[in-house]
Amino acid sequence: MTIEIVLMWVALTFYTAATALYTFGVIFVRDKMTRWALWASAAGLAFQVTSLGMRWARIGHGPYLGFYEVANALVLCVVVFFVIVAWRNPRLSAAGIAVLPVAVVLLGGAMLSSKAEVEVTAKLASYWLLIHVTFANLAFGAFAVSFGCAIAYVIRQRSKSGKWAKRLSKLPAQEVLENQTVRFVLVGFLFWAIMIATGAIWANEAWGSYWSWDPIETWSLIVWIIYAVYLHLRFTMRWHGERLAWYAIIAMPMALFALIGIPLAFNTPHAGIGGFGKDL
């Protein structure tokens, strides 16, 4: 167990370093630093995957029970999505300024929380849990990258002239950033929908009711509606530019609140992804 924890601290250190490198790389226009930042992110990912793999092998189930595992899995998906995007389009790696801090804060929170194993109860013993939680993580990963691209868009848009214009000239064009934001919102919207659908099916199997307006169910629907409004604004009402970017920026914390905040804030029998140690 100690090795797992040490590896996770190493991963967190790499993510923190990547955040710093992205920030300095963009501010001081150092391409080399942003390249190192990407390598640091990938290295952190390798350590995190190794640590989670060891834990999985030791306790016999994936990272979806308890705050430590839930937050870890969310971070994993955020960084995987981001590394793939940045690898394919290096100019987009500057979005790491916004994406990596999300990973650092979440993983930092996980490292300070209890790392005790949560027992698989009868209600949790279902393959629907794996599907449900996997899509929740994937959706959050996609929303986090859309959040990063939207922040990059706003920064780029507000720095058209002056000393920052040159420094930020290496960021992709606004059109590219907006397209990437929309694409990741679309992907996240799809994954979130699958998360809700599989959750409803699982609830029917485990609780005998597919929907009970439990705060977590309700907030998952609210987040889906928030992004549905975003897509309606983009595709049918032709919103674009900075106000659409701000919408994506505000929407992502809502998703995080639904996944992390609600299970902590509400005492609910459906205590959310992983149950956070509560008896389901």
Place this chain on the structure above:
Amino acid sequence: MIRRVWRTIIGFLRSPGLATWLLAIVGTWSALATIVPQGAATDPVVAAWASTHPLVESVVSVVGLHQAFTSLVFTVCALGLALSTALCAWQRTRVALGKARTLRQAAVADERALSEGHHLEIPCDPALSGPEVLSVASATLERLGIRTKRRGDLLASVSSSWSVWGSPVFHWALLVLIVALFAGNLMRSEGLMGVAVGQTRPDAAASYGVFHVGPLHDWVGVHRSIRVDALDPAYVTDGIDRGPTPTVTVLDGSGNVIKTQLVYPNMTLKTGSLTIYPATFGLSAALTLVSASGAESGQAFQLVDFSDKTSDGTIPVVPLSVRDKSGNVLLEIDVSVPLDRTAGGFAERMPTNPAARVLVISPDGTTALDSILSPGEGVALPSGDTLRLDEVGYYARLQVVDDWSIPLLYVGLIVAMVGLTMAVVTRQQIVLAGVVEGPEGVKLAMTVRLWRNASSSRSEIESELTRALGGVQEGSTT
């Protein structure tokens, strides 16, 4: 006049603005509902909240936020959303039909069609021949994520005509889901039924304790009964304690077995529209009333729940009563099962020596009898009859749901996900390019329609091709 009003109404209902506002209202309403306690005004939690927030409560109670998801506001918004979704789906279907037709035409378009109607003309370096122009254009487009195929003297990247159906399919499926949810709730019955091991109860309203039934639920068509054959209070399989696990059998009107199985979380019994789930368990006392002449009135099951508030650890779910022919209560009989004691209270399982405590209360409230019976023993009641304890066993409280809409909802969800995946993943685009020669030299004529999920934009395609083909940009023709 009527037609104009009708069109105005339809136009309003299918407007993206209305759909967006309705979504926003439903989202905000739902968020508020998670802050305000949900339940009837008599619910202790709701009443306590109301007394501590008198000012807010005056608004909350008027708008019905305590029962947010059955309130008028929510129902009206949901119906509006359903109507808007239907019209939106219809409109998207019409758009998709048009796009599919355009895609089919583009799939067989030739040079002549392109030269007669195109969107862009990109000037080329005069040194480049026609095939060289196409080759450079193909490589440039590929770099932009658009893979083209050579079709004669044309470069073509035309999406399949089915690619446009994702969004309409998704919206139609959403409509089916909303309708199925609404209709399902009208026809659904859901309740808790206590069934002792060995007992068979008809699936009828009288068999339920807590019970919710939709106004359109059809009891007449239900001819089945539910039996509990056994109950394991701590069933373990695959190394996981599944909790109290009954073996449940569903019988048809003639007593034939429809289905029988162990029932535990993630292993619900499903047959037709019926779903049975184990809610909890308790103990039961099988009792027989024997008259002075020795005639037995038939076996009754007294179900008892575990309770740490009573002296023996159990409490009857519904006390038995003996009535005269007019229905007047002659005696109330409280039966409980004394549990084994532990250091912290009571052991919530079958006691080591099963017995039943019989407390007979007269109509005036006085205790007429207080006796503990072992199985096979009887006690004389003040009425002259004898009450005999046959056995003590377990009972299962089953959550029984009769809802035909669940399979339909599952199908709707699957179709919606398929439609959404198509809408998110598939590209909808037409890119046709061919060389046209005129007095100003060689040009690349292009038809570019990028409807959805395109990897590039028209302006980027134009600027990249202009640069690659070495001509001087003259701008687009449209």
